[in-house]
Amino acid sequence: MAIVECRDVEKQFVKGRETVEVLTGINLDIEEGDFLALMGPSGSGKTTLLNLIGGLDHPTSGLIRVGGSDLNELSGRALAKWRSVHVGFIFQFYNLLPVLNAQRNVELPLLLTNLSRAQRQKNAAIALEIVGLTDRAKHKPGELSGGQQQRVAIARAIVADPKLLVCDEPTGDLDRETADEILGLLEILNRDHRKTVIVVTHDPKAAGHAKKILHMDKGKLVEEAIV
Amino acid sequence: MFSQIYEITAMNVRNIGSRIGSSSVIVVGIAGVVAVLVGLLSMATGFNMVLESSSLPNRAIVMRDGTNGELSSNLGIEEFNILSRMEGIELASGELYVIADIPKKETGSPANLVFRGMRQAGLDIRPEFQIVAGRRFEPGRNELVAGVMAAAEFAGLEIGSEIDFRESNWRIVGHFEAQGGAYESEVWADLAVVQSSFRRPGSITSARVLLEDPAQAEAINERIQADPRLDLRLETEAQFYASQGEQRAALINTFGYGVAFLMAIGAVFAALNTMYTAVSTRTVEIAILRALGFGGVPLVFSVMIEALLLAVLGGILGGVVVYLLFDGYTASTLNSGSFSQVAFDFAVTPELLRLGITWALVLGVIGGLFPAVRAARLPITTALRGE
Ligand SMILES: Nc1ncnc2c1ncn2[C@@H]1O[C@H](COP(=O)(O)OP(=O)(O)OP(=O)(O)O)[C@@H](O)[C@H]1O
Ligand SMILES: [Mg+2]
Numbered sequence: 001m002a003i004v005e006c007r008d009v010e011k012q013f014v015k016g017r018e019t020v021e022v023l024t025g026i027n028l029d030i031e032e033g034d035f036l037a038l039m040g041p042s043g044s045g046k047t048t049l050l051n052l053i054g055g056l057d058h059p060t061s062g063l064i065r066v067g068g069s070d071l072n073e074l075s076g077r078a079l080a081k082w083r084s085v086h087v088g089f090i091f092q093f094y095n096l097l098p099v100l101n102a103q104r105n106v107e108l109p110l111l112l113t114n115l116s117r118a119q120r121q122k123n124a125a126i127a128l129e130i131v132g133l134t135d136r137a138k139h140k141p142g143e144l145s146g147g148q149q150q151r152v153a154i155a156r157a158i159v160a161d162p163k164l165l166v167c168d169e170p171t172g173d174l175d176r177e178t179a180d181e182i183l184g185l186l187e188i189l190n191r192d193h194r195k196t197v198i199v200v201t202h203d204p205k206a207a208g209h210a211k212k213i214l215h216m217d218k219g220k221l222v223e224e225a226i227v
Numbered sequence: 228m229f230s231q232i233y234e235i236t237a238m239n240v241r242n243i244g245s246r247i248g249s250s251s252v253i254v255v256g257i258a259g260v261v262a263v264l265v266g267l268l269s270m271a272t273g274f275n276m277v278l279e280s281s282s283l284p285n286r287a288i289v290m291r292d293g294t295n296g297e298l299s300s301n302l303g304i305e306e307f308n309i310l311s312r313m314e315g316i317e318l319a320s321g322e323l324y325v326i327a328d329i330p331k332k333e334t335g336s337p338a339n340l341v342f343r344g345m346r347q348a349g350l351d352i353r354p355e356f357q358i359v360a361g362r363r364f365e366p367g368r369n370e371l372v373a374g375v376m377a378a379a380e381f382a383g384l385e386i387g388s389e390i391d392f393r394e395s396n397w398r399i400v401g402h403f404e405a406q407g408g409a410y411e412s413e414v415w416a417d418l419a420v421v422q423s424s425f426r427r428p429g430s431i432t433s434a435r436v437l438l439e440d441p442a443q444a445e446a447i448n449e450r451i452q453a454d455p456r457l458d459l460r461l462e463t464e465a466q467f468y469a470s471q472g473e474q475r476a477a478l479i480n481t482f483g484y485g486v487a488f489l490m491a492i493g494a495v496f497a498a499l500n501t502m503y504t505a506v507s508t509r510t511v512e513i514a515i516l517r518a519l520g521f522g523g524v525p526l527v528f529s530v531m532i533e534a535l536l537l538a539v540l541g542g543i544l545g546g547v548v549v550y551l552l553f554d555g556y557t558a559s560t561l562n563s564g565s566f567s568q569v570a571f572d573f574a575v576t577p578e579l580l581r582l583g584i585t586w587a588l589v590l591g592v593i594g595g596l597f598p599a600v601r602a603a604r605l606p607i608t609t610a611l612r613g614e
């Protein structure tokens with residue numbers, strides 16, 4: 001069953017008097033358990049599409065169904081609640097809260113659940129263990145390397161146990177070796193923890209970790225290659 | 228929703244220390260506004276307190292009708308005699324109110340000192356009069372007693388020293404208190420001696436009278452107005468000082484609020500600016516939290532609560548600073564009605580401190596709300612692209 005379905009998705013941005021056509025008719029199915037890499041030139045609309053799938057924004061037209069929910073029917077608080085349960089986000093610049101230590105950053109999504117404090121701490125510790133950062137739990141982001149910060153971000157993305165992970169250039173700011181470690185981690189999450197992973201990347205080597213690569217150009221999916 | 232507000236606020240408050248820079252700018256900025264506001268208003272409050280303690284309920288002042296101060300008033304001898312025999316008036320003291328130029332201690336430049344001549348009745352009519360050092364002046368001699376505020380403010384009023392004015396030489400024989408009232412800013416001497424030294428033989432400017440019944444003041448004034456031999460007006464001291472004080476307090480209030488208002492506008496913009504910066508460094512943070520599923524409303528609330536906490540802290544800090552610096556600090560003012568100096572203490576009262584905290588809260592709300600709402604309304608995707 002497809003966990004993500006996009007039907008004739010279009011997205012325009014209005015900038016002053018100009019209307020920018022960013023996505024012009026996207027049709028896409030992503031199966032549960034898939035590991036998909038999304039590539040394409042800068043400005044082709046990769047981030048925009050990822051944001052629509054993650055429920056951070058609505059399409060101008062077309063249908064997006066994720067995990068059975070029609071995202072057009074959700075908005076505001078309902079959509080926020082949906083995100084907290086169903087999607088984990090991983091960004092290029094980690095987007096951790098600088099004042100919180102690793103453990104507390106990972107705990108953040110659990111503040112939206114009914115879990116007890118002790119249970120939250122336990123789950124956060126498990127997530128940190130999965131990404132191999134147990135010994136850095138009390139460190140703040142500023143005291144961690146880029147790769148370590150991205151691991152914290154991944155722990156935060158999986159702590160509430162969503163089925164879908166959306167990653168926007170997760171290794172864009174990292175060196176080769178660290179990038180491979182992060183991608184290896186995503187592979188483990190895909191394989192052993194049954195997460196569906198979508199990765200936007202410019203790096204063909206990074207895309208090599210995926211089961212499937214899609215290319216985008218000027219707001220369209222142009223070809224599909226199976227690795 | 229409440230649990231979200233609670234969790235985020237708790238998190239922010241726990242981490243106020245980590246943002247010590249932006250937090251302390253807000254606290255200090257608001258402390259400054261509150262300090263200025265409370266400081267200025269404590270002046271007006273202190274001034275009013277002096278005037279209030281200058282009056283007794285059953286004491287009234289009689290002046291020429293149509294004059295607005297003792298300096299410009301004068302009473303005829305015959306008028307005074309009729310007045311002192313009127314029904315309902317227990318005791319009357321005819322007094323000569325003049326002004327002398329005496330150098331101030333601090334600046335050395337001359338300022339107006341009230342010189343009041345009176346007979347024994349003048350002291351009897353003022354039970355609050357109390358010699359705190361030295362003795363009373365004796366009738367017929369060039370001796371004077373100085374109020375403690377006058378002695379503190381003006382040069383040469385120490386006991387035993389001599390001072391010249393109008394070609395006459397005076398010896399200071401005592402210092403007196405008058406329950407903190409305006410009289411403490413005056414010097415007193417024997418009526419006849421003042422009259423001859425200031426070349427105003429037989430003249431009195433005003434009378435203080437003791438009423439048998441304070442409720443009768445209005446009725447007695449009506450009888451005075453009705454008497455063709457008298458061109459006078461009687462006011463209770465409370466009324467007299469209230470009208471004098473109102474002008475002054477109104478002036479200080481207007482000035483205080485005016486300056487505080489300008490400063491507040493400046494400070495609101497400064498606070499807005501710092502808060503904008505403080506909160507916009509959090510625009511990304513707020514966007515991250517929203518992406519994770521936190522609601523915009525709880526985020527705005529928690530930023531507001533934090534801003535208010537910082538504002539209250541600033542308000543308290545400002546209040547404490549003013550209290551320590553100014554409470555009891557003595558200032559003096561030229562009284563426009565009498566052209567004399569009235570010294571008073573700044574009074575930083577609990578009401579003023581409450582007012583200061585209220586202002587701090589208002590600043591906190593204005594300074595915190597707009598940037599927080601702006602950050603919460605910005606589309607998440609836009610905010611996250613903003614790196
Ligand atoms: N909120 C927005 N408002 C206006 N224009 C936008 C907005 N978001 C994206 N765009 C425009 O849409 C186009 C696609 O942007 P998008 O970020 O999806 O590209 P991308 O493929 O992720 O590029 P990159 O590889 O550089 O990250 C760009 O031209 C961009 O300027
Ligand atoms: Mg992008």
